[in-house]
Amino acid sequence: MAHYDVVIIGAGAAGLMCAATAGQRGRRVLVVEHAGKVGKKILMSGGGRCNFTNLHTGPEHFLSANPHFMKSALARYTQWDFLALVERHRIPYHEKKAGQLFCDRKAKDILGMLLEECRAGGVTIRTKCAVRDLTVDSPHRIATDLGEFTADSLVIATGGLSIPRMGATAFGLELAERLGLAIQRPRPALVPFTLPRGQREELAELSGISLEAEVRCGDAAFREAVLFTHQGLSGPAVLQASSYWTPGTPVTIDLLPDLDLEETVAAARRNHPNLHLKNLLTDFLPRRVAQRWCAQRVPDRPLGQLSRADLQRAAEHLHRWTFTPAGTEGYATAEVTRGGVDTGELSSRTMEAKRYPGLYFIGEVVDVTGHLGGHNFQWAWASGHATGEAV
Known part of the structure; x- marks a missing residue:
């Protein structure tokens, strides 16, 4: 039964960062991964380019039952620290928008960098190595498909429930x-909404159309692209709002966030009183969206014939389109899992379980969920590094 200083279960972003950090501190480290390959979510992220961090990452971009928990780890291993590592490995990258950093080439550059850092630390990685039994003790005992091991420190980096086809499990x-x-109840986050059947059928012909809008759920509001789908709504603004959504909660969308509809109509009808509303709206919305909204939700009459009540009704449906999602597409398409191990159980500095010395939880399995745009990867790097420095 081989003994290691550290055994890490899970070879994703957080697990590999933790392994590299601990290995380069002289620890004898073993990483076990039940899948046949490491870093699957790294490779598929960002459309294969890996949105590996965000220049503006800070605690305000995360959700948790304890909004202060992530501050320590994020402050001690920042986006600038990870970017320095990327630059040291001469990986070309670019900023796409709003501080989102992507590889110029492929996501495998980031995975290759992490594996090279692990090699520099003498880390042993075993794939197709599922854990069959585990005893949290001193030392910890881990029985796997490839044998039994003991460890002074045991790190759980198994991720959440999102994208099961990539190997996600509920192990952690x-x-x-x-x-x-x-446990803070897990649920899908950064995930498309589905609409009730009636609304789905009503908007079916808009599938594939994208537009910029503001999506609001509770006190949270996000202005980015919204995409109509066969099942409902997707796009960055919807994905962001989904992290704040609970079943039965209404969602409000402003389809014309830069426009005051009543003022725009008033100005246009002075010169074009016979212009129909749907034709005016095509200057600001995709044509099919303008036509569908006027056919089903707002009065499509010449501007000169629109009453104040007509305009108020139109503004209500265009600036404050409110609906209650039927649900979400679930873990199958969710980018992350909201919820997880309650942060009250863990040290914010080391991620160690307060009641189980030598046991650590890092990454997505913890109740820390970032906004879209590289923040979740930064949490993986920061939490993995915090534990790698502690074990």
Whole structure:
């Protein structure tokens, strides 16, 4: 039964960062991964280009039952630290928008960098190595498909429930529950909304059309692209709002965030009183969206014939389109999992379980969820580095 200083379960972003950090501190590290390949979510992220961090990452871009928990790790390993690592490995990158950094080439550049850092630390990585039994003790005992191991420190980096086709499992959450650790209820986040059947059929012909809009859910509002789909709505603004959504909660969309509809109509009808509203709206909305909204939701009459009540009704449906999603597309398409191991159970500095010395939880399995745009990767790097420095 081989003994290691550190055994890490999960070879994703957080697990590999933790392994490299601990290995380069002289620790004997083993990483076990049940899948046949490491870093699958890294490789598929960002359309294959990996949105590996964000220049504006800060605590305000994260959700957690404890909004202060992530501050320590993020402050001690920042986006600038990870960017310095990327530049040291001479990986070309670019800023796409709003501080989002992507590889110029492929996501495999980031995975290759992490594996090279692991090699520099003498880290052993075993794939197709599922954990069959585990005893949290001193030392910890881990029985796998490839043998049994003991470790002074055990790190759970198994991720959340999102994208099961990439190998996501409930291993980390189930272990935490078995140990009696509190869990914040997991649910899909950064995920498209589905609409009730009637609304879905009503908007079916708009599938594939994208436009910029402001999506509001509760106190959170996001202005980015909204995409109509066969099932409902997607796009960055919708994905962001989904992290704040709970079943039964209404969502409001402003389809014309730069426009005051009543003022625009008043100005236009002075010179074009016979212009129909749908034709005016095509200056600001995709034609099919303008036509569908006027056919079903707002009065399509010449501007000169629109009453104040007509304009108020039109503004209500265009600036404050409110609906209650039927649900979401679930973990199958969710980019991340909201919820996880309650941060009250963990040290914010090291990620160690307060009641189980030598046991750590990092990355997506913890109740810390970032906004879209590279923030979740930065949490993986920061939490993995924090634990790598502690074990």
